[in-house]
Amino acid sequence: MRAKIVAGNWKMNKTLTETNALLAELSGKLPDTDAEVMVAPTYVNLAAAVEDVKSSTIQVIAQNMHFADNGAYTGEISADMLLDIGINTVIIGHSERRAYFGETDEILAKKVIKALEKNLRVVFCFGEELEDRKSDNHFNIVASQLKNALFNLKPEAWSNIVLAYEPVWAIGTGETASPEQAQEMHAFIRKTIADEYTTEIAEAVSILYGGSVKPANAREIFSKADVDGGLIGGAALKADDFIAIIDAI
Numbered sequence: 116m117r118a119k120i121v122a123g124n125w126k127m128n129k130t131l132t133e134t135n136a137l138l139a140e141l142s143g144k145l146p147d148t149d150a151e152v153m154v155a156p157t158y159v160n161l162a163a164a165v166e167d168v169k170s171s172t173i174q175v176i177a178q179n180m181h182f183a184d185n186g187a188y189t190g191e192i193s194a195d196m197l198l199d200i201g202i203n204t205v206i207i208g209h210s211e212r213r214a215y216f217g218e219t220d221e222i223l224a225k226k227v228i229k230a231l232e233k234n235l236r237v238v239f240c241f242g243e244e245l246e247d248r249k250s251d252n253h254f255n256i257v258a259s260q261l262k263n264a265l266f267n268l269k270p271e272a273w274s275n276i277v278l279a280y281e282p283v284w285a286i287g288t289g290e291t292a293s294p295e296q297a298q299e300m301h302a303f304i305r306k307t308i309a310d311e312y313t314t315e316i317a318e319a320v321s322i323l324y325g326g327s328v329k330p331a332n333a334r335e336i337f338s339k340a341d342v343d344g345g346l347i348g349g350a351a352l353k354a355d356d357f358i359a360i361i362d363a364i
């Protein structure tokens with residue numbers, strides 16, 4: 116059975132005070148669920164967030180990390196820094212990191228290798244842009260993103276990988292992929308992994324959908340066979356919406 120996961124990517128939102136308040140509300144209202152529930156606050160609030168959720172099953176995860184062990188990388192964060200404050204999972208490859216911070220497939224491959232070497236679990240994000248879909252190139256783009264960043268991994272490394280398919284045109288736009296579009300792409304991703312590795316590895320990896328998931332559309336998207344959960348942006352910033360999305364899985 117694949118892990119079901121609902122993860123909230125808070126991006127550059129929520130002060131420390133707001134982080135404490137939202138986590139208190141989420142912890143108090145968290146429904147009984149088989150899904151893993153994760154939240155990714157900004158770096159400066161991670162340590163406090165870990166404390167905030169100590170008595171709940173919510174996992175605090177990081178939004179990014181550097182590929183070097185340490186050194187002269189002003190403004191960056193290492194895997195050891197995350198591990199030392201009790202973080203076990205990191206998002207790598209978010210489209211905003213790719214678009215605004217110049218993160219290439221090559222850089223992302225290095226980050227994934229470092230994270231796995233340190234025993235961090237990776238939520239790896241990828242997805243096509245609008246022009247790719249319009250020009251019917253979306254499958255090629257997604258396959259090349261997977262290949263360039265992940266297909267150098269040894270088979271056993273895949274047990275620490277979670278995938279998040281996030282079509283860029285659906286992020287923060289209010290426009291979602293239809294449940295059928297999400298299922299079609301998730302099935303393609305699984306087949307691409309099965310072709311490169313094995314069916315067992317492909318069947319075991321959780322593939323989350325991200326891009327304007329809301330309480331109103333979550334249930335239908337999550338009902339699809341190859342959709343194992345969601346990576347939630349805007350709707351993760353309000354406790355009631357995030358709880359409703361967890362309830363929908």
Ligand SMILES: O=C(CO)COP(=O)(O)O
Binds near residue numbers: 124281289328346349
């Ligand atoms: O980028 C996302 C999650 O990582 C999705 O963001 P939205 O849910 O705001 O579209």
